[in-house]
Amino acid sequence: MKMDLFEFFKENESKLHERPSEQAWQKLEVRLERRRVRRRRAIRFLQLGVVVAALALLLLAAGLVWYFIHKSGF
Numbered sequence: 001m002k003m004d005l006f007e008f009f010k011e012n013e014s015k016l017h018e019r020p021s022e023q024a025w026q027k028l029e030v031r032l033e034r035r036r037v038r039r040r041r042a043i044r045f046l047q048l049g050v051v052v053a054a055l056a057l058l059l060l061a062a063g064l065v066w067y068f069i070h071k072s073g074f
Contacts, residue, residue: 009016
């Protein structure tokens with residue numbers, strides 16, 4: 001026997017108003033906080049990596065300019 005979607009919601013309406021226990025909320029908050037801390041570390045590491053890469057490129061460019069200036073005799 002097929003159940004109509006409307007009937008399904010009508011019969012299970014009381015379950016829509018259930019509230020999770022306080023312990024469940026606390027567990028969820030702890031898990032979310034752990035994820036936030038991991039993301040912050042990853043973002044800081046990524047930012048540091050970008051700065052290091054930019055400095056390396058800048059030093060490489062400066063070294064190449066110095067090399068070609070001295071090689072050509074300017």
